[in-house]
Amino acid sequence: MPGKANAAFKEYKYSSITVNEDIYRIFNLFEQECNQVQDLYDTETTSPINTIKQKEWDRKIREWLKNE
Incomplete structure (x- = not known):
């Protein structure tokens, strides 16, 4: 079985x-x-009421x- 997996990986690797x-x-x-994160950020922070949320x-x- 490991031989088949290695062969499949090599085939995948070189394809x-x-x-x-x-x-x-x-x-x-x-x-x-x-894009989804950016849209969420924009909707959360664009109005003047949401400046606290922006911070x-x-x-x-x-x-x-x-942390990354």
């Missing part, structure tokens, strides 16, 4: 079409997620980036 499609799919999913979001983002 540039499959790898490129997977990378493209992952990139698109990541881009969609980033809170900025603090959360700073803490998250610091």
